Amino acid sequence: MLFVEPRFFLFFAIVLMVYWSLRTNxxxxxxxxxxxYYFYSSWDPRFALMLCGIxxxxxxxxxxxxxAKGADAAALRTRRMYVTLSVAMNLIVLxxxxYFHFFVESAIAAAGAAGLKLDEPTLHIILPVGVSFFTFQSLSYTIDVYRDEIPAVSSLRDYLMFSSFFPQLVAGPIVRPRYFVPQMAxxxxxxxxxxxxAMYLFLLGYIKKVCIADNISPYVDQVFHHPAGFTAFSCLNATWxxxxxxFCDFSGYSDMAIAVAALxxxxxxxxxxxxxxxxxxxxxxxxxxISLSLWIRDYIYIxxxxxxxxxxYLVYRNLLITMLAGGLWHGAxxxxxxxxxxxxxAQVIHQEFRKHLPPKPEQEPYRRILSWFLTLNFVCLCxxxxxxxxxxxAWLMIRRYLGLNHGGAEMIPAWLALLGPVLLLGQLIMRKSDVEGRMTRLSLQRFALVYGMIWALALSMLPLGYRPFIYFQF
Incomplete structure (x- = not known):
């Protein structure tokens, strides 16, 4: 059940009506x-059983x-034992x-390079939707309790609600217990x-996902599927x-998740x-x-x-290990x-470079512009x-991105080449013009009129079919 599907709109409308009709917390x-749990079961009821068990x-x-309070050896052993069990359970499930097939295929490839032949086991594993998100969220809870940063939740119902809260269950944001659990009280x-x-934010997320990301996707998929068949210009634009x-796919989901929770x-x-x-x-x-960045900072880097x-150099080592783990979290x-x-x-190089760059306040604006340009292009390349x-x-796409390879057919329409600069400018304008605040300050009648008009425009730009959110695979 995707946030952009009509059946979710029906589901959430029923949820809202029943929820606000109930009198007690x-x-x-x-x-x-x-x-x-009904929402998560819509993908596969077995996933819901696993989530409940974890x-x-x-x-x-x-x-x-x-x-296990106190500083005596027995209490410390008990605390370490249970936090170790929690970490082990979540990492084994994840x-x-x-990663089962990833590690098996890597081992087989390594054995093949050493002259050994191994057969891959025929085991079909279905990846539970959002498993990376809810295991990390559950891990943060037991670790925080172990560190005495939060009290344990006494109610099983409350904890099950925290760990399965449907707006953010399958693709984040990763909710921290210290932030969410007190709201339940x-x-x-x-x-x-x-x-x-919240309604404005949901509409903004819908436009990002359906009107922008899903309309871009067919062009990107064609080029990345067979980059040798396209020109360097097409590969460059496919990357952009x-x-x-x-960004529109993932931030669109986050916007909708935040909006649904807010309602x-x-x-x-x-x-x-x-x-x-x-x-x-x-x-x-x-x-x-941001929620993942803070998670890997607090639980891996620190x-x-x-x-x-x-x-x-030891700091740089920690930074590299953390980012490698973050990369592996995203995909097997x-x-x-x-x-x-x-x-x-890149972070290590940047930190080292800054140590040797003499401060020149008069050059700071130009340095920031150059730094922004280099950062954006590096992010695109990655x-x-x-x-x-x-x-x-990846190597062929990178060579074409850098202009080291030519040939092939043009595929991407010229208007799409302008989409990147236009959206960057739009992002800057929205930050400066307070569109959200202006919408919120409208009277209810004007808000309904403007909101309905924007929805009508958005629905006129729907692509054929609904595409899953990119981060669902993580």
Whole structure:
């Protein structure tokens, strides 16, 4: 059940009517829990059983961790045992469903290079939708309880609702328990301006996903499927179009998720902040997929020692390991690992370069413009690794992106070549002109009129069929 499908609109309309007709917070939480599991079961009921099992186990582990108070050796052993069980369980589930074939194929390839022949097991594994998101979310809860940063949730119902909350269940944002669980303690309310803001945000996300990302997708797919058949210009534009597509697809989902949660009275943290306006790779990761960036910072980078190391080279090591893990989280392929490694290496190079760059305040505006230009092109270049199915495809696309290879047929219409600059300009204008605030301040009648007109325009731009969100595969 996709957010952009008519059946989701029907599902959510029923959810809203029933939810706000219930008088007590307890009844509302029970209803949201049931609605969340129904939503997730729409893909495969077996996935819902697995989610329930993982969530129940982590709830139990966290209670045992919280009960083992004191600094004595027995209490410390108990706490370590249960947090280890939680980490192991979640990583085993994630590793089996998402990385089993990746590790097996890598082992077979390595054995083949050594002259050994191994047969690949014939095991068909279905990847549960959003498994990377809900395992990381559940992990953060038990780790936070272990670190004494949050209390354990005593109610199984409340924890199951936190771990299965349907607006963000399958593609984020990754919700932190310290931010979401306290909201469940009180009955939620939604003011009229908040409802208008949420409705605007949902429409914005819908336009990003359906009107922009889904209309771009056919062109991008054709070029990346067979780049040798297209010119360098087409490959260059396909790369830029994918840069737009993945942003509109993923940030569109995040916008809709935040909006759906807001209409139920729950606040989710923003997941994007104009990432293509970043003037460094560090700045890009402060703006792109913010919930994942904070997660890998808090639970991988800091756990490795973060920046509190004896030498800066150990800090760089931690940074590279963190980004490699972030790349692998995105997909079970070496191209994703290379993508994460490239971003990590760029951050290391940038930090080292800044140490040797003398400060010149009069040159700062020009430096920022140049830094933005280099950052944007580096991010675009790295998206090739993210999108390409194999390294040979990625290498050919990169060569054509850099103008090192020519030949082939033109495919992308000229108007699409202008889409990148137009959307970058639009992103900047929207940040400066407060479109969301202007919509919210409209009277209810004017808001309904403008909102309906924009919806009518958006529906006139629908492509044929609905395409899954890119991040559903993660």
């Amino acid at each position: 307890n009844l509302r939480k029970w209803f949201v829990l049931l609605a969340s 969530s129940t186990a982590d709830w139990f582990f966290a209670l045992r961790i919280a009960e 590793g089996f469903f998402k 009180t009955s939620r309310t939604v003011m009229l301006d908040e409802a208008k803001q 179009l994918y840069t737009i597509q993945i 139920l009275g729950y606040k989710l943290a923003p997941n994007f902040n104009a990432p293509y306006l970043a003037d460094s790779i560090q700045d890009f990761w402060r703006r792109w997929h 756990s490795l020692g973060g920046s509190r190391m004896r030498t800066r 392929a070496w191209t994703f690992v290379a993508w994460g490694g490239a971003h990590g290496a 998206w090739i690794l993210f999108r390409a199915s194999t390294f040979p495809v």
